[in-house]
Amino acid sequence: MTIKEVEQEIVDEFSIFTEWMDKYEYLIELGKSLPIIGDSAKQESNLIKGCQSRVWLNAQISDGKLYFTADSDAIITKGIISLLVRVYSGRTPKEILEADIEFIEKIGLQDNLSPTRANGLLSMIRQIKYYAAAYS
Amino acid sequence: MGIISSVSEIRKHFPALEQQVNGKRLVYLDNGATAHKPQSVIDLINQMNSRTNGNIHRAVHELSAQTTALYESAREEIQKYLNAAHREEIIFTSGTTASINLVAYSFALSSLKRGDAILISEAEHHSNIVPWQLVCEMRGAELRVLPVDDSGNWILESLDKLLDNSVKLVAVSQISNVLGIINPIEDVISKAHALGIPVLIDGAQGVVHTKVDLQKLDCDFYAFSGHKLYGPTGIGVLYGKKGVLDSMPPWMGGGDMVESVTFKKTTYAPLPLKFEAGTPNFIGAAALGEAIRFMNQIDLEAVSEYEQEIVAFLAEELTKIDGVKVYGVSNKKIPLFSFTAEGAYPSDIAMIMDKLGIALRSGFMCAEPLMKRLGADSMLRASFGMYNTMEEAQLFIDGLKRALKMLR
Numbered sequence: 001m002t003i004k005e006v007e008q009e010i011v012d013e014f015s016i017f018t019e020w021m022d023k024y025e026y027l028i029e030l031g032k033s034l035p036i037i038g039d040s041a042k043q044e045s046n047l048i049k050g051c052q053s054r055v056w057l058n059a060q061i062s063d064g065k066l067y068f069t070a071d072s073d074a075i076i077t078k079g080i081i082s083l084l085v086r087v088y089s090g091r092t093p094k095e096i097l098e099a100d101i102e103f104i105e106k107i108g109l110q111d112n113l114s115p116t117r118a119n120g121l122l123s124m125i126r127q128i129k130y131y132a133a134a135y136s
Numbered sequence: 137m138g139i140i141s142s143v144s145e146i147r148k149h150f151p152a153l154e155q156q157v158n159g160k161r162l163v164y165l166d167n168g169a170t171a172h173k174p175q176s177v178i179d180l181i182n183q184m185n186s187r188t189n190g191n192i193h194r195a196v197h198e199l200s201a202q203t204t205a206l207y208e209s210a211r212e213e214i215q216k217y218l219n220a221a222h223r224e225e226i227i228f229t230s231g232t233t234a235s236i237n238l239v240a241y242s243f244a245l246s247s248l249k250r251g252d253a254i255l256i257s258e259a260e261h262h263s264n265i266v267p268w269q270l271v272c273e274m275r276g277a278e279l280r281v282l283p284v285d286d287s288g289n290w291i292l293e294s295l296d297k298l299l300d301n302s303v304k305l306v307a308v309s310q311i312s313n314v315l316g317i318i319n320p321i322e323d324v325i326s327k328a329h330a331l332g333i334p335v336l337i338d339g340a341q342g343v344v345h346t347k348v349d350l351q352k353l354d355c356d357f358y359a360f361s362g363h364k365l366y367g368p369t370g371i372g373v374l375y376g377k378k379g380v381l382d383s384m385p386p387w388m389g390g391g392d393m394v395e396s397v398t399f400k401k402t403t404y405a406p407l408p409l410k411f412e413a414g415t416p417n418f419i420g421a422a423a424l425g426e427a428i429r430f431m432n433q434i435d436l437e438a439v440s441e442y443e444q445e446i447v448a449f450l451a452e453e454l455t456k457i458d459g460v461k462v463y464g465v466s467n468k469k470i471p472l473f474s475f476t477a478e479g480a481y482p483s484d485i486a487m488i489m490d491k492l493g494i495a496l497r498s499g500f501m502c503a504e505p506l507m508k509r510l511g512a513d514s515m516l517r518a519s520f521g522m523y524n525t526m527e528e529a530q531l532f533i534d535g536l537k538r539a540l541k542m543l544r
Contacts, residue, residue, distance in 0.1 A: 020158065020491040025542060028484075052483040052499050052514070073513075074481040075543060076488075 003095060006087050007103040014107040027079030034082040037069040048120040053077050055120035059131040065090050066131060080112055080121060088128050093136035141435035143442055147523045149174040160493025163528045168313050168472050168519030169497055170363045177367060180426045184419045192418045193392055207418045210425025217428045219349045220375055224407035227374040228421045232340040233263040235359035235374035239336055240267035242387040244305060250276035253302045257282040257290055258509055259312040262502045264338045287465040288315040295327055306335045310342025314503045315464025316472030325355055340364060345470040347436055356380050367427035371420030381407050390414040439522045446471040446520055446529050453533045463510050471520035480543035482516040488539040494532055
């Protein structure tokens, strides 16, 4: 599947929720099921600081593809992270750099990417792009 | 209008409270950050922006005369409300932060020497820490800290050890923005004054929830913001005792603060204009005056009684919830509660409650050293204003329980 296709899949999944609470329930569930990155990867160099919550992002390259694991101390943030990991992980640096993701906005979570939210998500996406640029 | 004593009457004056947020009735519990404005304040701002707009103190034309009158009458309203001895002791600034910085860069910077000290408390907002840190660094002075105990109360016994002749200023908050504890500032003021040390009170939260009598309190400086006191943003006040303000050099130079300017020598305008360089936020100042007029119609004792009922209710209900830890325990507390909940992260709770229409604060709350002292990286805060009801306190507790059920 292309990045666009995965994005569409997520948008379809979220289209069944009419209530915000259901959307959050789902994100919490996703957050809880996201594999937690090992303590060794939860180091200062992988930490993205935000005022509201912290995010850890670890990247590994294998066969020319980037694989991401990530964690956050906030579970809803972690749910959104799991969606980003689903979209970006296992892609080539070129795919990542060319991707202009739209699903966050389509599922109504764009507030979480506003700089004022300071939850680390915006920096996380930027960091993913930096990794891709570094390996491309 | 007569005296407004019930919360339902107070609410009617605040149009912002009638709105829906995320499809739910707004329950606004972030008053510690900023409060909504009564209709009379909004009307005055609109009227000045649409008609009565002329730069103050400068022109002979009618609009300038009208804005100047509004600006100066606001100063008098504030002077009376806080019972300051003189109108020129009320300096308009852009807010508490600017007021504190004014004292830091004028009073402290001009008098601090290497080896001197400034004393603050461990429970201060960043804006009552960083300005002092900056001037202490510039002058090689020491920033001393009055510690708090585990419940967030000042350890007053350590004051005698911390206060000595090297301390040139004490700067502490009347009410902590994280703990909601009404601090024993009277004790600190009398102990500092016994050694001839001036005291600055950060009244950002205090002016909203207590009746301040500056002559009785006898502090040397008092700083607060308009927007937490039901006035507009971008306006605040620094009160300073006349003698102290007179002895201080100007901080910012510009128009309106001068008497005569030549390239050789400039003489400064007398107080209060000496500290009001440039075109001030005259619409904000006038609107803050209007907010004070509104406060004058409020039966503050009745408000305080109702607030204490909310405090008692929240203290009981919050501790009944499993794993909830409240920070700031005291029998002198405003309805401001910071807490954490085991197994649920503060920003998650705040996000869910936002969708229920309940506005809370989460994060460091601009008081990182205090958060560290109390052993939390992030907290939630519910802060009530005079228009918040017991019913809203119940909605907050219900919403919190629902959020915790989802997250745990």
